[in-house]
Amino acid sequence: MAQQRMLQFVTVDKEMPEKRPPNLRAHDFHEIYRDYAAEKAAQQAGRCSQCGVPYCQTHCPLHNNIPDWLRLTAEGRLQEAYELSQATNTFPEICGRICPQDRLCEGNCVIEKAGHGTVTIGAVEKYLTDTAWEQGWVKPIKPHAERTESVGIIGAGPGGLAAADVLRRQGVQVTVYDRYDRAGGLMTYGIPGFKLEKPVVKQRIDQLEAGGVQVVLNCRVGEDLTFDAIRGQHDAVLIATGVYKARDIAAPGVGAKGVVAALDYLTASNRNGFGDEVPAFDSGELNASGKRVVVIGGGDTAMDCVRTAVRQGATSVKCLYRRDRANMPGSQREVQNAEEEGVEFVWLTAPRGFAGGEAVEGVMVQRMRLGLPDATGRQVPEVIEGADYIEPADLVITALGFEPEDLPTLWGVPELGVTRWGTIKADFRTHATSLPGVYAAGDIVRGASLVVWAIRDGRDAAEAILSYIAHTGAVAAE
Ligand SMILES: Cc1cc2nc3c(=O)[nH]c(=O)nc-3n(C[C@H](O)[C@H](O)[C@H](O)COP(=O)(O)OP(=O)(O)OC[C@H]3O[C@@H](n4cnc5c(N)ncnc54)[C@H](O)[C@@H]3O)c2cc1C
């Protein structure tokens, strides 16, 4: 096995220059280094200048002690480096793979700022943790002592699971409820497998379960179990349900066959990857194979859709976005990846409606220009009248973002305070909601965000819950 890995490294080495040329971007580097050799990790880690102003650390939402674990990696002290890296991050191998490092740690590396190309922090973090798994350094949680208090967590995404990990390490009895048949939230059913391999997520869930976290699947809170029942069963509750309501397009023909929502499409693709029976995939309804695909939207979800469609064998893939390249919300790195894979971006275009009858045959496209800035300073797209055209399409995927579900109504708890965007109102530091003993974390508080922020919130909320149950336990004992 070791020999096989070495052979892979030798092959990679032949293609890899000693130093990353400036035009080779961090993500490409990351991908080429999928089987990252110890020598290369040490070499990259050794490029860290130990600058003393660790902007990488301050720009990591978890404030990972990056300079120190890079130094340990450079010295070949991999287990110590891993221990340090996992002390602040519940899922370092996942963040190493899917954090937008160019906007976080690596984008703020002083070597990058000086124009010499960032230290590939994410790739080293991934390498360290993958090595830890291979070497058996990652162990199931073994609390020093069991506690009687229990916490119910609604949602088995990164926010809920990160909280479960912190609470269980302190011996708390933890039950995580999720409406899906697999845990992991968007790490399992949203993010495509070519960005985040599913066994990597599964091994973490298995580790949590082996450490005593109870995971109750196929349990939709509000239908299969009431929110009040969960509150009644536990000393504290964490809501980490994410945001799933797709933003709609109000345009003629939107209900036609072949116009589908991004998450339905990505979930079907992920389920197919698991080997599940997915009738809508097999029938072609949620499968891009052999189709002219148009994706509407400019965020990272749209990028995942176009790149998935390419992999499924679409005959053409176009992405319509109403602003220009410089103003799109998605990562520029992902746009470049998609372009290299053959995706065509049609900037400054928006759908007016959908052509065809029962089944979609095309998108009625209106051309846009950028007008005056609005109150936020962002230029507002304006329609150019008389410039419409039809973009032929057999499958149209709408990826216009997500909104929270109306939890107070769905769960019959009007006292649960929400913001005007429908996200749960929670204290910035403690994550406490308007209901005593009820906390909230992740996308359901922030709106659609990132895995690393959900982990941060989950960890912080768990610390606050520990204080809460210690306090209420003490009061009860008095
Ligand atoms: C397509 C896509 C790609 C993305 N790519 C990236 C990326 O590359 N990098 C990155 O950092 N972030 C990415 N994100 C964002 C990231 O996935 C989320 O920010 C993160 O998963 C939020 O974590 P969470 O725990 O708050 O919620 P989620 O991961 O959404 O998990 C919430 C869980 O709660 C469950 N749930 C909801 N309601 C109920 C209920 N009533 N009863 C029981 N269970 C319930 C859901 O089934 C789900 O399992 C992506 C998002 C999408 C949609």
Ligand code: SF4
């Ligand atoms: S968690 Fe994300 S931002 Fe923090 S060091 Fe790792 S890859 Fe960078």
